[in-house]
Amino acid sequence: MQELHDAPLAPFTTFRLGGPATRLVTATTDAEVIDVVREADASGTPLLLIGGGSNLVIGDKGFEGTALVIATKGFELDGTTLELAAGEVWTDAVARTVEAGLAGIECLAGIPGSAGATPIQNVGAYGQEVSSTITEVIAYDRESGRTVVIPNADCAFSYRHSRFKADPERYVVLRVRFRLEDADGLSAPIKYAETARALGVEAGDRVPLAAARETVLKLRSGKGMVLDPEDHDTWSAGSFFTNPILTDDQFSAFHARVREHLGDGVEPPAYPAGEGHTKTSAAWLIDKAGFTKGYGTGPARISTKHTLALTNRGEASTEDLLALAREVVAGVRETFGITLVNEPVTVGVSL
Numbered sequence: 001m002q003e004l005h006d007a008p009l010a011p012f013t014t015f016r017l018g019g020p021a022t023r024l025v026t027a028t029t030d031a032e033v034i035d036v037v038r039e040a041d042a043s044g045t046p047l048l049l050i051g052g053g054s055n056l057v058i059g060d061k062g063f064e065g066t067a068l069v070i071a072t073k074g075f076e077l078d079g080t081t082l083e084l085a086a087g088e089v090w091t092d093a094v095a096r097t098v099e100a101g102l103a104g105i106e107c108l109a110g111i112p113g114s115a116g117a118t119p120i121q122n123v124g125a126y127g128q129e130v131s132s133t134i135t136e137v138i139a140y141d142r143e144s145g146r147t148v149v150i151p152n153a154d155c156a157f158s159y160r161h162s163r164f165k166a167d168p169e170r171y172v173v174l175r176v177r178f179r180l181e182d183a184d185g186l187s188a189p190i191k192y193a194e195t196a197r198a199l200g201v202e203a204g205d206r207v208p209l210a211a212a213r214e215t216v217l218k219l220r221s222g223k224g225m226v227l228d229p230e231d232h233d234t235w236s237a238g239s240f241f242t243n244p245i246l247t248d249d250q251f252s253a254f255h256a257r258v259r260e261h262l263g264d265g266v267e268p269p270a271y272p273a274g275e276g277h278t279k280t281s282a283a284w285l286i287d288k289a290g291f292t293k294g295y296g297t298g299p300a301r302i303s304t305k306h307t308l309a310l311t312n313r314g315e316a317s318t319e320d321l322l323a324l325a326r327e328v329v330a331g332v333r334e335t336f337g338i339t340l341v342n343e344p345v346t347v348g349v350s351l
Contacts, residue, residue, distance in 0.1 A: 002026040009062060010056070012069060013053035013111055016319045018237055019062025021048065021163040026069040030085075030174045034140050034147070040066050041142055048347060049172060051086065051114030054227075055121060055237055056286055059348030060318045070116060074175065077102075081135075082178040086116025090123075093212060098209045102180035103188045104133040107195065112238070114331040116173040120164040121343075122157045123271040126216050127191030131157035138175040140162070147174065159273070160242050162254075168345075187212040194219065206209055224305035232311060233303040234236050236313040240325065241282040246339050251278045251285075255338045263289060282340055283308040289335040291328050300324045318349060325351055 007024035010016050010093040027033045040047040046065030050056065074085030075093060078104060084093055094109045107126040108118075119132045119137050134157075137150045156163040164171050172213035181188060190196045196203045198215050198272070220226045224233030246254060251270070258268050260303075273279040286307045287293075295302040301324065303309035310324055329340050329351060340349055 001032045008066060010057050010326055011054045012050050013314050015237060017312060018058025019060050021067035023066045026083045027069050028070050030072060036068050037140060051117045052112055054113035055344045057344045057346045061348060063347060076178045080180045080182055082116035083307050086173050089114040090115050097180060098213045099183050103183045104180040106187050106209050110217045110226045115176055119162055119176055120326050122162050128193045133178045135179045136177040137173060139171040139173050141169050141171060157257050185209055191306045224303045225308055231291055232313045233305050233311055236309040239308045239343055240310045241340040242343050243282045245273045247275050248276050254338060255337055261335055285332045285336055287329055289331045295326055322349060
């Protein structure tokens, strides 16, 4: 276990932003993780958990307390059952399941971050969400002081949400268990239209696992969503805003605003999101409100590849990033009457 004091946190985030932590501890075993958490809780010290740092916006003043980097390792495959330690690099884990010929998370390739963060956010992309394959989450319960096993049904998974995100101060994810599928080297049925088009198949078809993974990586790379230290479009948290889910009344009001601003012939993206609800596209809203790819003149700008990614062009501060985010939120609200919600977790700052 490594311990540093007054240590910069920017290198631990994909934005490369954030001031120092009073104390920075890197834990490589579950026992070390639990010891640090218990120590902080017993002393009343504020605690910040860091995995891959791909969903984290830390203020320029940093964090007064203990920042705990979870760097545990563990990839255990037994038949179609997979157990990952929280600190495992997610992209590497996906690649290994594809190599093993198992389906279920291949379309989640290229998503930066750690395995332990996936159930918190219910990570999803290109037609897959981890909630469909997670069977159990092993976590340290700070309230009871015990390690608990939480089955999928008790995780309260929904769109980019879970019980872990709803109560962020309670659970520390230690391990995640998945049940994958042996489909003779084929992927799970392709659900996402863009992926199906890129593969040249119909929705619902299966393709070779490697082809599914490689296609998703290519699609993500084209949007600046695969980490590349030489590409400032990837100095981001990926999608900065979640796709809004609207009630029928809200969608009707939104549709009227679209006609008012863009004309009668324009139809906004609309996807079923449960009875009485419709999901629309945050990227579409941002673009149609005038914030196109590459928008901005300062050190924080919208990605040149995807309107949903806010980026650090190399010299930005967290305040530069937040100023851009607030400008986008205000513009979309003024144009369409919808308030975008940030997807990354903010530390010491807010929109």
